[in-house]
Amino acid sequence: MRTREAALPREIWVLVAASFVIALGFGLVAPALPQFARSFDVGVTAASVVISAFAAMRLIFAPFSGRLVQKLGERPIYITGLLIVAVSTGACAFAETYWQLLVFRGLGGIGSTMFTVSALGLLVRIAPPDARGRVSGLYATSFLLGNIFGPLVGGALTGLGLRAPFLIYAVALLIAAAVVGVMLRSSHLAQPTTGEGLRIMGLREALGSPIYRAALGSNFANGWAVFGVRVAMVPLFVVEALGQGEAFAGIALTAFAVGNAVVLIRAGRWSDRYGRRPFVLAGLMICGVGTIVMGLTESVALFLITSFVAGLGSGLSNPSQQAAVADVVGSKARGGPVLATFQMTADVGTVIGPVVAGLLAQHLSFSTAFAVTGVIMLVAAVPWFLAGRRTPDRIAPADEVIKDTGS
Structure with missing residues (x-):
């Protein structure tokens, strides 16, 4: 019983906090994305394709992400995924055509599946075996809260224009990537496992x-x-x-x-x-x-x-x-x-x-x-x-x- 309630490793809280930032930013751009796509004089269907492109690229590149995690380890793939989403999201803010927006958003889906698969891998390896359910609940809750508050913050930022949420999210992801990189760099739990036991x-x-x-x-x-x-x-x-x-x-x-x-x-x-x-x-x-x-x-x-x-x-x-x-x-x-x-x-x-x-x-x-x-x-x-x-x-x-x- 005491083991079950023991303090969780610091690395878990780093990933939970990063999950909240990711979900908050995703909810931040969600209300603006369809309107931003429509601003390029395209129809509702074309605007929906921009949203679907993100999910489609996640799906297509998930097996590739799994192989990368298997070969290179979770931490570098997680950080790389965050950086890809950050750069592609920031690029969306500077898109001048519908097709640019579509490509940039699709690239974000690739980064998204990279950090999603690697985050799950890190949680599997770092979480104490008798606290995996607790860790999964914490991680899911952080993502849920980000999704709840993200659209609220995004709605409040509409006065700044449709491009502002993308820039804000990009900066937040860059900060999150830096924090995760520093906090997990010296962690023996987050390092790729080598030698006996692998x-x-x-x-x-x-x-x-x-x-x-x-x-x-x-x-x-x-x-x-x-x-x-x-x-x-x-x-x-x-x-x-x-x-x-x-x-x-x-x-x-x-x-x-x-x-x-x-x-x-x-x-x-x-x-x-x-x-x-x-x-x-x-x-x-x-x-x-x-x-x-x-x-x-x-x-x-x-x-x-x-x-x-x-x-x-x-x-x-x-x-x-x-x-x-x-x-x-x-x-x-x-x-x-x-x-x-x-x-x-x-x-x-x-x-x-x-x-x-x-x-x-x-x-x-x-x-x-x-x-x-x-x-x-x-x-x-x-x-x-x-x-x-x-x-x-x-x-x-x-x-x-x-x-x-x-x-």
Whole structure:
């Protein structure tokens, strides 16, 4: 019990703080980006392509990032990724044509996947084995808070012009890269592991774990529902089905985020104590059912409640599934492609989910779109139900690799 509540390594807090800055800046430019793209006299579709380019490049270059992490180590790839996003974001502020903006934003996606994969690798290696859930919860909470406050700050900066948020974000990323570089440079925990104890985990080995396979499915469902459909469909549903103003869409999204924030850190701690699987299962089922009900409601109050409940479910499952993947890799192994594939599944869901849900809403109904999304979450729970249970008291001190059982 005392070990579980022990102070976390300094390096963890450095990564958590950097995550907050990254998410804050991402939320900072999000409100300005579509309008900035439209300022080049392009249509709504072309403006949307600029947003999609970032996600597409993340997806395309994720395997390459995993191989780089495997070969060069997490810290240099993390810092390089931050610098690429900083430079490309700053370049966006000076874009003079739509095509320049599109290219610069796409380059940012490459840097984004580099620091995302390497950050996960660092967290896997640095976090104490019996505190991985707690660390995952902290990291997710910092990212969530950045996403909440970023758009608020971005909205307040609109008076400075559409280019200002990009410059501010670029400077913030440069500072974050410098701080991370200095703070982790002398860290023995963050240095590439060499010599005895180093093992390389390939994707094929990880796929032999039922826990890892279950995590791929649930992360895909999470990307589809939480990062894709929720962001794309909730604003439309609120305006077109519930007859509310656009401002209310932000309130509905905030309700989900609040539900997330309520349990993220707690869920991580609980999963360290009681195991990963119960909370992933509960979270997927709660989020799935909540998403289905969201599409059926005609009441504004009920919609907010179900959004909050779905957020609770997402907050229960996400830290636990990430900690489960960390258990599979272990702190004495480097698994760049393993972590990159885990990230890719969420990105694939994020890209595909809104498209499928949009087609369903347009040709059938909003309720059908939300129902299909909820069912995908419920189906993703099945492999977790069938997979072996992993509890912290079964984590070996050496922690070279976690083997799953069918118990």
